[in-house]
Amino acid sequence: MGVRVQEEAFDVGRELAALTAGRVDVGAVASFVGLVRDRNDGQGISAMTLEHYPGMTQSALEDIVEQAKSRWDLLDVLVVHRYGRLVPGDSIVLVLVSSAHRGEAFSACEFVMDFLKTNAPFWKKEVTPDGARWVEARESDAAAVQRWDAS
Amino acid sequence: MSVRILFFASLREKLGVGAEDVSLPDGVDTVGKLREFLAQRGGDWSSISVDTRLRAAVNQRMADATMPVGEGDEVAFFPPVTGG
Structure with a gap:
């Protein structure tokens, strides 16, 4: 299990191989990769800067992973989140969840991303043709977290 | 009492x-009271006490x-x- 907050890019294939290396009890790995798009809210995006709260980002992500592990029967979880300057096409975040069966892995992967979106202290600032702007939090992200209370 | 903000x-x-490191007067002992204390600086600081979207953390935990x-x-x- 691991959480990494880093400036450099990650290699999905290598991380996936490391997650399952030497084990024969893994029946499923669910993965999520978030990337920088070239458009947002009707404007072109040429670059983005991800600011974070060093220390708290690490502990907030570890807390989310612990919640997921207490909720589902998981074998391993990896979260890698980047910060700094990124351009369209760059990857931002990786979540890998391994379990014996796919159900737990799919659900836990989505759970981790939903809580990361509302609880992990990262902030995006986009560069548009009109200048730089801070990305506003979406109401739909708060709603995505709340649905886990009911299930 | 001194805190780092x-x-x-x-x-x-x-x-x-x-x-910044700030020395707090007696009675400013919660996140809510700290927000009111900072808002008293006026100008751009005024919104700190009333912005309902503003989030806070104490010792790196949401508060x-x-x-x-x-x-x-x-x-x-x-x-x-x-x-994300």
């Missing part, structure tokens, strides 16, 4: 400060207005997060 993202830019603030604590204020 951090500001992030758009709030940091608006206030023009990322971190609501009732969360106690003590000597040496690290208190952070920031807008809703937008990672």
